[in-house]
Every structure is written in structure tokens, then in C-alpha cells.
Amino acid sequence: MIKPKNTVKRDLCYTTSHEWIDFQNIEAFIGITGFRLTGVKQIKGIAFVRIYGLKKRGEVLANIQSDKGSLQVRMPVEGKIICINDTILLLGQNLLLTKPETDGWLVKILVSQPCERKGLMPSQEYIPFT
Secondary structure (H helix, E strand, C coil), X not given: CCXXXXXXXXXXXXXXXXXXXXXXXXXXXXXXXXXXXXXXXXEEEEEECCCCCEECCCCEEEEEEECCEEEEEECCCCEEEEEECHHHHHXXXXXXXXXXXXXXCCEEEEECCCCCCCCCEEHHHHHHHC
């Protein structure tokens, strides 16, 4: 399983709709925050939306079906999906509930513009936002 490594310094940023992105040079991991999943007891399914090709910032990346309804996850930056987290699909979607901001990542992307952080909040700004 590929995952954001604890030995690598994390470069986390957040969106106002509670997606996170961990920049790892020209690649990045994307997921949904635990805050956005507050109150969800069970993940029933994850449907990825057009995973091939370039996805623009703000495009829907995935729809997560839960006991509380549907949650849309949007791309925080423009990029090309290079990997989907198979562990979530094969071993248990509730990994999103137990480790949403580490092992519960959804996709790994090749970032179109690695230095572009417009509209994203660094970790220290996100904490008070929740």
C-alpha cells in the first residue's frame, strides 16, 4: 500500500469544504478531513468520477455514500490522478472514518502546478476554521 510516509515531512493544506492535500514535491495525496466526516458511522460506498486524464480544481473527484447521505470530494488543485487508494476499496471503506488524514487518502495525483496554493489553507490556518 502506498501512503503518505510519517518519515517524510507533510506539507498539508486544506480547502474550505474540508478536503486535504499533502504535497510531496510534484505529487500529492488527496483526502477528506475527519471534521467533514463528523457524525458518519458507516461508509457505504465510494464512486470515483472520471479518474483518467486531467482534473481541474473544483471538479468532483469522488462521491462518498454514507449513513448520513452523499458527500462530494472535490479536487483542491489541478492535476492528473496517478493512483487510487486500493486499500480503501478492497479492505474497508471505513478506513476513511478511522484514519481519514493518513491511511484514508483517496487518490495520489501529479500536480499540474506544484507551487500553486491559491485558495488553500495551511494547517495552522485550518485548525481554527473547524
